[in-house]
Amino acid sequence: MLEANWKRELLTEQQKVVKDCLCPNCGGEASNQTLDCEFCGSENLALKEDVEKITDILGNLSEEELKDPFVMISLLKLGKYSSLVSDLSREDINREYLSWAKKMIAELTGAKELSNADQEALINLFDNGDYYQDQFASAMQNIVIANTASQAVHYSPELVYGALQQNFCQIIKKVVNDATLEKKKLEEDTAGETQAYVARIDEENFDNFIHHGGTFILNTLGHEARHVYQNYKRYHRIVEDRNDLIMFYESMIRKRNQKIYDDNYYHMLIEVDARVYGLLFEQHFRKMMFGALDESKKKEYAADYALLTNHDTMRVIDGKKVRVEEETLSLLNEKPQLYNKYSQFHYEFVKDNGHIRFKTTSELIDDYFNNKDSAKDNLYLELVKNSKNREVTMGKNQQISSTVTM
Ligand SMILES: [Zn+2]
Ligand SMILES: [Zn+2]
Structure with a gap:
């Protein structure tokens, strides 16, 4: 937690600026001269109020407090709006940041205890992870995490959490801008969970x-x-390969029957895919920061990687072994409106006289030739291969049943 009131207030106002800096009318940026929208000219009252409050907070600080690195980070993060609340130029602020960051990196790599002021400035830097990131911030974030991992230094929990939050933003924000990370007490034995774009880490x-x-x-x-x-x-509705399709099918049949997810937790492709990625991410960090992988995890990784690439879609549903695709087909015929709603179904299934069925191998080959997106070639070839296997199996089953009837 931040000790001084003014730091907390400053941080709150900075966060407001991030939210308010775009024009409520058109989304355009506000001018750093007038704070009106540069695009449509609308007055941005919320932003004006935020900037006024920051001016007040800074105006009440003593000479000593103004030298606190926390203020410098605030100005840095205010970007072009800093000129409205401070006499320092962008060059001055950047120069000050650079020399502070160098000092910090030296102290962090030397596993020195950090002063409170420096820890709080770092909390400020990492806050709202996506807003301000450069190579120095990334380096500081990684060393804070590595020193905590090795227990070389104990930082304030807020600082460590801030470093993790910034790290999370680096992974996902480029693609999913609305992604957020939370810390929360979760059910026992749950390390983390995700709902839509909100990821949560268990407090324990x-x-x-x-x-x-x-x-x-x-x-x-x-x-x-x-x-x-x-x-x-x-x-x-993005489908790049067959795994994306299977993950989508699994999520749809899970909506009908949550038990399928619980009974097949280890094999559900969304979990396999997340485990493989989680382990890769952890190992990448270990290699980067400690120069060594965790050898004991290699077996676990190999097992998951095999599950990810072997395309085994057998799952246990109500005690019986069923293929995800077959279960999806039965779901579609029970709720045909889903077929119209989600284009992801149209790769492998087709509506035929009001009834939904698998596309035939020859229909899939036609799709492959008509497909203009070469990134999807593998997807179509996988579907063709899979369809052939299914037709061979079906042919055999038909032979067996016709033998029985004879
Ligand atoms: Zn505007
Ligand atoms: Zn998971």
Whole structure:
């Protein structure tokens, strides 16, 4: 927590500026001279109020307080609006930041305890992760995490959380701008969870990291960020390969029957995909910061990677082994409106006289030739291969049943 009131107030106002700086009418940026919209000229009252409050806060600070690095970070993050609240030029602010960042990186890499003022300035820097990021901020964030992982230094939990939050933003914000990370008490044995674009880390998982270190929390971070990405793809109807299709089918049949998810948790492709990514992310961090991988995880990773690439879609549903595609087909015929609603179904299924069925191999080959997006070639070829296998199996079954009738 930030000790001084003025720091808390300043941080709150900065966060408001981030929210208010775009024109409520047209989304255009406000001029740093008049604070009116540069595009449509509308007056931006909210932003004016925020800037006024920041001017007041800074105006009440003593000479000593104004030298606190926290103020410099605030000005840095205010970007072009800093000229409205300070006499310092952008060059001055950048120069001050650079020399502070160098000092910080030296102290962090030397595993020195940080002063409160520096820790709080870092909290400010990491706050709202996506807003201000450069190579120095990334380096500082990584060393804070690494020193906590190795328990070389104990920082304030707010600082460590800030570093994790900025790290999370780096993974996912470029694609999913609305993604956010929260810390929350989750159900027992749940390290993290994700709903839509909100990823959550369990409080106990975080406390463990603070008090015992290790890199498991990075695994959670990568895992949940991957779920956010999966959700993004699903909401935007993005299908790049057959795994995307299977993950989409699984999410649809899970809506009908949550038990399928619980009974097949280990094999559900969204979980396999998230585990593979989480482990990769954790290992990447270990390699970058410690120069070594966690050898004990290699077996686990190999097992998950095999699940991700073997395209085994068998799941246990009500005690029986069923293919995800077959279950999806039955769902579609039960609720045909889903077929019209989600274009993802149109790759593998077709509506034929009001009844939904698998496309035939020859129909899929036609799709492949008509497809203009070469990035999807593999998807179509996978579907063709899969369809052939299905037709062979169906042919065999038909032979068996006709033998029986004879
Ligand atoms: Zn405007
Ligand atoms: Zn998961």
